[in-house]
Amino acid sequence: MDCDEVLQCGQNRSGVYQIWPRNRVMVGGVHVYCDMETSGGGWTVIQRRGDFKRPSDFFLKPWQNYKTGFGDLRRDFWLGNDNIYAITNQKKYYLRIDLFDHANNTRYAFYDQFWLDNESHHYKLHAYDYSGDAGDSLSRTHDGQKFSTIDRDNDNSTHHCAQRHKGAWWYADCHSSNLNGMYNSEKVKSADGIIWSTWRGNSESLKMTEMKIRPMDFRSSFLDMDIDAV
Numbered sequence: 001m002d003c004d005e006v007l008q009c010g011q012n013r014s015g016v017y018q019i020w021p022r023n024r025v026m027v028g029g030v031h032v033y034c035d036m037e038t039s040g041g042g043w044t045v046i047q048r049r050g051d052f053k054r055p056s057d058f059f060l061k062p063w064q065n066y067k068t069g070f071g072d073l074r075r076d077f078w079l080g081n082d083n084i085y086a087i088t089n090q091k092k093y094y095l096r097i098d099l100f101d102h103a104n105n106t107r108y109a110f111y112d113q114f115w116l117d118n119e120s121h122h123y124k125l126h127a128y129d130y131s132g133d134a135g136d137s138l139s140r141t142h143d144g145q146k147f148s149t150i151d152r153d154n155d156n157s158t159h160h161c162a163q164r165h166k167g168a169w170w171y172a173d174c175h176s177s178n179l180n181g182m183y184n185s186e187k188v189k190s191a192d193g194i195i196w197s198t199w200r201g202n203s204e205s206l207k208m209t210e211m212k213i214r215p216m217d218f219r220s221s222f223l224d225m226d227i228d229a230v
Contacts, residue, residue, distance in 0.1 A: 002087055003034035004042035004215050012036050016073050021086040030083050033073040035212055043212035046079040049194055050208040059167055059180045062151040066168050081123040088115035092216040099134055099196055100208040102186045107134035107199050122146035122154045125170040135198025137177035145170035166192050179209045
């Protein structure tokens with residue numbers, strides 16, 4: 001189950017819902033934030049950053065926090081790698097990443113396929129077939145990479161990228177994007193902020209980001225549903 005199925009059940013307002021992924025690692029449902037507005041809705045949001053008056057290092061957390069998730073679903077949060085794995089291994093999913101800079105300009109990146117492997121494979125990233133206007137700062141560098149945190153170094157670098165750049169991500173050697181970096185003012189040093197390099201380079205930290213997923217069969221299932229229920 002995901003936010004697409006929530007939408008098909010007639011819930012067309014963005015907000016927090018409980019879902020039951022078929023590949024759930026643990027027993028019970030998962031609370032998620034559903035975006036029912038962007039491009040027809042049905043998006044399950046897996047990450048959000050923004051100016052929510054948190055400490056700049058709020059996302060600088062160890063493996064266990066990223067495994068289970070943290071934050072406030074109505075503010076800034078990480079849904080949890082176990083949850084993302086469970087959802088994205090039910091069926092095939094799109095990934096959409098919405099980006100906002102400090103001048104309120106917006107860009108997006110869209111990937112036709114996205115999923116994570118399980119914890120025993122270090123939540124390896126799979127992201128393919130980019131489109132959008134932000135440039136590809138994910139699949140070209142990070143596809144096939146394992147997830148790293150400040151206490152788990154799974155990158156390809158001689159450095160510990162998560163410690164060096166102060167955020168958990170699918171680091172290679174080290175990154176062209178880091179949406180879980182430090183929340184900073186516009187200018188940063190050494191790519192330590194919220195970075196999407198193909199849009200704003202490595203020295204400008206973004207103001208807000210959202211990562212969201214939706215099943216690839218969304219359009220056909222949405223068109224087949226009872227429109228009166230929406």
